[in-house]
Amino acid sequence: MKNNFKLIINMKTYSESTNKKAIKLAEVCKELQKEAKKRNVEIILCPQNLDLKDVVKSKVKTYSQHIDVCSPGANTGFIVPYNVKDCGANGTLISHSEHILETKEINKRIKLSKELGLESCVCARDVKTARKLAKYNPDFIAVEPAELIGGDISISTANPKLIEQSVKACGEVPLLVGAGVKNGNDVKIAVELGAKGILVASGVVKAKNKKKVILDLLKGFE
Ligand code: G3P
Numbered sequence: 001m002k003n004n005f006k007l008i009i010n011m012k013t014y015s016e017s018t019n020k021k022a023i024k025l026a027e028v029c030k031e032l033q034k035e036a037k038k039r040n041v042e043i044i045l046c047p048q049n050l051d052l053k054d055v056v057k058s059k060v061k062t063y064s065q066h067i068d069v070c071s072p073g074a075n076t077g078f079i080v081p082y083n084v085k086d087c088g089a090n091g092t093l094i095s096h097s098e099h100i101l102e103t104k105e106i107n108k109r110i111k112l113s114k115e116l117g118l119e120s121c122v123c124a125r126d127v128k129t130a131r132k133l134a135k136y137n138p139d140f141i142a143v144e145p146a147e148l149i150g151g152d153i154s155i156s157t158a159n160p161k162l163i164e165q166s167v168k169a170c171g172e173v174p175l176l177v178g179a180g181v182k183n184g185n186d187v188k189i190a191v192e193l194g195a196k197g198i199l200v201a202s203g204v205v206k207a208k209n210k211k212k213v214i215l216d217l218l219k220g221f222e
Contacts, residue, residue: 005221006140006176006197007036008121009204009214010046010065010093017205022051025204026058028211032218033060039221041197043214046093049079056088063121064092066099069108081112091119094138097146103132110136121176121199127162131169141170142199148179150202155179156189167194183213187220 009029011017017025029043036043046063047055056062068078084092094109095101101109106122113120120138124130125146133141143166148155155162155177167175177190178199187198198217207213 005039005041005191006044006174007041007214007217007221008044008046008063008093008142008176008178008197008199010096010178010199010201011048011051011205012065012098012201013048014202014205018048019051022047023054023058025210026055026060028214029060030058032211032214035215035218039218041218041221044091052084052089053087061091062089063119064089065096067092067094067109067112067118069105069112081109081116081118085116085118089118091121091139093142094120094122096123097125097144097149106133107136110138113138123199124166127165127169130166130175134170134173138173140174140176140197141166142176142178144177144179144199146179151180152182154181154186156181156186156193160189160193163190163193163195181217184216184218184220187217188222191221 044061045055064084067081070078072080072082095106110120121140121142122133122138123142130141130143163177174196176197176199177195181200182203204213
């Protein structure tokens, strides 16, 4: 599925998306894959590492939330990219706003991901950073203004200009956007401005009816 839209659900370390609840969310996403496909959207789940293997089993595309620069061996407590790939994950987030890395470190991880056949989604908080990171050619750049993350006002309503400018700044690299995204209308605005997908966390994870929210988000891609 090339050139399709992405809906990345970052499960962070919320208790509502940990352990058995991670598997449950994965099952909901699996169920909604038909609805996603109809709208040319690929759902990607991004569980914390403890849940990675279980989520992979759901057959929903899965990314790690982070990788370190190291090989299998004596690396206590690190996230080894080779092992992420080996357990069946398809990609990784890099430098999320809650796990920021220096440019040099980001570049190392993009290269490593390419070598291993992992997709890379690099996060940026503004246009300037997005432009700089696009030069390293990750698979996606996700722009998320840190001050809107976890809140009730979405990037689409608070700062549509940021979406427009980031699309231009990223050139050939598809732009995803996130922060405060809650519903299909937020998605619709972002897509109309040129975004190729959404990165969402609390809007889905903390929702009582996750299926309903995800379905609404998918409708925004129509
Ligand atoms: O990675 C997604 C994220 O940082 C946005 O979080 O809770 O505002 O959807 P949230």
